[in-house]
Amino acid sequence: MTDEAVDILIAGGGPVGAALALALEDSGHSVVLAEARSADSREARSADSGGARATDTRGAPAAAGDARAIALSHGSRLILERLRAWQALPVTPITTIHISQQGGFGRTLIRAADCGLPALGYVANYDDLQQSLLAAPCSARRLFGARLTGFDGGKATVQTQQEELAFAPRLMVFADGARIAEAAAPAYSKDYKQTALVAWVKAEQAHQGRAWERFTAEGPLALLPHASGYALVWTASPDRGARLAALDTPAFLAELQASFGSRLGAFIEAGARSAFPLALRYRREESLPHSLCVGNAAQTLHPVAGQGFNLGLRDAWELARLARDAREPGSDSFINAYRRARALDRRASIQFTDSLVGLFSNSDPLLALGRGAGLLALDLLPFARRFAARRMIYGARGLP
Numbered sequence: 001m002t003d004e005a006v007d008i009l010i011a012g013g014g015p016v017g018a019a020l021a022l023a024l025e026d027s028g029h030s031v032v033l034a035e036a037r038s039a040d041s042r043e044a045r046s047a048d049s050g051g052a053r054a055t056d057t058r059g060a061p062a063a064a065g066d067a068r069a070i071a072l073s074h075g076s077r078l079i080l081e082r083l084r085a086w087q088a089l090p091v092t093p094i095t096t097i098h099i100s101q102q103g104g105f106g107r108t109l110i111r112a113a114d115c116g117l118p119a120l121g122y123v124a125n126y127d128d129l130q131q132s133l134l135a136a137p138c139s140a141r142r143l144f145g146a147r148l149t150g151f152d153g154g155k156a157t158v159q160t161q162q163e164e165l166a167f168a169p170r171l172m173v174f175a176d177g178a179r180i181a182e183a184a185a186p187a188y189s190k191d192y193k194q195t196a197l198v199a200w201v202k203a204e205q206a207h208q209g210r211a212w213e214r215f216t217a218e219g220p221l222a223l224l225p226h227a228s229g230y231a232l233v234w235t236a237s238p239d240r241g242a243r244l245a246a247l248d249t250p251a252f253l254a255e256l257q258a259s260f261g262s263r264l265g266a267f268i269e270a271g272a273r274s275a276f277p278l279a280l281r282y283r284r285e286e287s288l289p290h291s292l293c294v295g296n297a298a299q300t301l302h303p304v305a306g307q308g309f310n311l312g313l314r315d316a317w318e319l320a321r322l323a324r325d326a327r328e329p330g331s332d333s334f335i336n337a338y339r340r341a342r343a344l345d346r347r348a349s350i351q352f353t354d355s356l357v358g359l360f361s362n363s364d365p366l367l368a369l370g371r372g373a374g375l376l377a378l379d380l381l382p383f384a385r386r387f388a389a390r391r392m393i394y395g396a397r398g399l400p
């Protein structure tokens with residue numbers, strides 16, 4: 001079998017790999033994207049849920065495959081618009097974010113108006129996001145049910161249901177999410193010993209565009225406005241997470257009520273729950289030649305600040321920008337230029353997210369006092385609020 005020559009092979013058609021394939025349009029390079037999940041499974045996921053674009057009869061978001069909701073920053077919106085993946089994506093705007101801590105003083109309210117923007121961010125289903133990116137017009141060859149099974153620095157093998165394909169990519173891009181866990185090369189890894197329980201929930205009070213982030217000793221509890229209810233991301237110890245996931249709906253809603261309080265009235269409905277173990281993982285160097293990692297394959301963050309996809313999208317955008325001028329995208333100089341270009345944003349996002357987890361997932365009374373003072377200061381100082389909001393919206397390097 002002869003190896004098929006291709007300029008860029010992307011392994012993984014999750015939201016980041018799919019975005020990269022779109023961003024490489026007009027780069028002058030031939031691109032193949034291999035996604036392990038079959039087209040059937042993607043269609044089945046949206047059919048199961050009554051159609052990815054729809055809300056169900058209760059007004060709940062319809063995706064049932066991955067219950068995760070993704071908060072997209074305004075910066076991501078700008079990129080998705082350019083990729084023509086925004087226009088058909090169902091989203092709920094976030095116009096204010098209320099941040100507080102359980103059992104402590106201090107709270108802050110960040111408003112879109114503080115930043116001169118129509119919204120601080122937008123909430124979308126993970127599945128809808130991936131579908132919109134995979135459905136946008138693209139000349140890359142997109143293979144579904146195609147799993148990367150090997151790459152030795154030169155040759156890549158991809159297994160489809162029918163056959164094994166062999167490619168000789170000039171640049172291999174890992175966008176397969178789990179790669180850090182699987183690869184032999186050293187990666188930094190820290191287990192937060194926390195589980196994120198996600199579900200769609202409905203409360204008596206309508207959200208009016210407000211997101212709630214409440215820090216508890218076990219971790220943050222976030223309620224993001226989503227369709228006619230909220231996307232819940234509830235961080236808890238693994239034991240408690242497993243117990244919450246197994247509760248029947250009334251008992252689950254009662255526990256949520258006890259943890260969040262009555263600001264939104266009673267919680268009255270909950271959709272399917274999924275649990276995600278949380279860890280920080282990132283790769284310092286890619287060990288294989290002619291290859292790069294983007295998105296979760298490069299760094300997996302705690303979801304506390306909703307940074308993971310937004311950061312991964314900036315990886316994809318920057319890589320495509322550099323590739324446009326590159327004659328040899330797999331060369332050392334190209335790979336080093338990419339690493340340099342991404343280093344600051346990556347480091348800042350990892351540190352910001354990790355510090356938030358350390359600072360807020362803690363019951364130390366002194367830290368609680370400091371947190372309260374910090375939230376109060378943020379509330380009183382418009383420039384500090386603007387800084388925090390812009391940092392989350394655009395990343396450390398500013399506008400895309």
Ligand SMILES: Cc1cc2nc3c(=O)[nH]c(=O)nc-3n(C[C@H](O)[C@H](O)[C@H](O)COP(=O)(O)OP(=O)(O)OC[C@H]3O[C@@H](n4cnc5c(N)ncnc54)[C@H](O)[C@@H]3O)c2cc1C
Pocket residue numbers: 011012013014015016017034035036037068069070071072146147148149175176177178196198233276294295296297303305306307308309310311312
């Ligand atoms: C509970 C939770 C909440 C989150 N909330 C937010 C948020 O609000 N905002 C935000 O920005 N981020 C959020 N994130 C992070 C976000 O989900 C990830 O950063 C994002 O999904 C990364 O996308 P990706 O494409 O890199 O990887 P993935 O989403 O993991 O996709 C990887 C893809 O690769 C495919 N694949 C795997 N192996 C292979 C292979 N060998 N060959 C071919 N294909 C393969 C998989 O099928 C999959 O489609 C959250 C994460 C969690 C767990």
